[in-house]
Structure formats: C-alpha cells, structure tokens
Amino acid sequence: MPENVRSEYIYKGRVVTLRVDHTTRPDGSIRTREIVEHHGAVAIVPWIDDEHILLIRQFRPAVDEYLLEIPAGTLEVGEDADACASRELSEEVGYHPGDLKRMFSQYLAPGYSNEVLHAYVARDLTRQIGQQDEDEDIEVITVAAADIESMILDGRIKDAKSIAALLVAIRLYK
16 A cells, blocks of 8 residues: 655645645655545435425536536534534525435545545425525525436536435435
C-alpha cells in the first residue's frame, strides 16, 4: 500500500479543502495526488404519496445548467447524517419526514475526493418549511415515480447522486 510522505494544504474553504499528497510507489518513486476533502453530504428521495416523488430544479454554476435533482446538502462539522437529512428536506422542499430510512452510503468521486454521500428515502411527509440557504433558488417539482426511469434515460435527470438514489428507492420502496 502506498505510504503518504507529505501533505500540503493548498486551499481551505467553507465546503472543500484541497490538499496535495506525496506518496511512495512500489518502485520507491514519489507520486503526487490532489485530494479534495469534504465533510460529507446527504441526499433524500421524498415520496409525497405512494406514486409521486418530489424533485428540485436548481441552477448549478459548475455545469452552467438547471438540473433536476433530489434534495441534498452538506453535513455541518460534527452533524449527524440523519439530522442533516431531515434539515435539508425541510429547507429545500418544505417537509418533515415521519419515516426516514438510510438506503446506502457511497463515495462520490474516490479518485480525487473523500466525500461520502448518505442516501435516504423519506415518507409520511408533513409540511414544515425551513429556511433555504441564501445561495439557493429552488423550484420544487412533483414527478410520477413511473416516469423517473424515462427521465433518466432521456437526460432530463443527469445528476449522479439523484440517479443512484432514485433507482434504489423505486426498486426497494415502491
């Protein structure tokens, strides 16, 4: 296994930190790797009823597009993932889950980041409007669960976390 010889922190921000690791290779040479550190995140598939799921439409500057996604957000330092999922659901779509289940946890881009995303399914929703983050401009859209696969295949839904969580939720919880 490679051994880390030295790490340099290049940037420390609110959401991510960038470090450069210098690690040994089996032949003794040193390899440089850029690593994005992240606190982790949650993503929630909210079933508004037995046949419909809530999605959000928001502008994503990194890709310069409006995307259809499931509600999601970054964990605060030391925050419990279940609490974060409940908070994000309230902030982004205005509901509190009566039933919240973690489906899976996944690395989003392990080639360069340590970010772990915890995916949830939420049911038995009751209105509870939270405070949206000031940098978010979110439109909530109700979609038939039966339409999700075609929306993925035709490119209307192209966010990876949303695709994975939606497909699991529909298979396991429909």
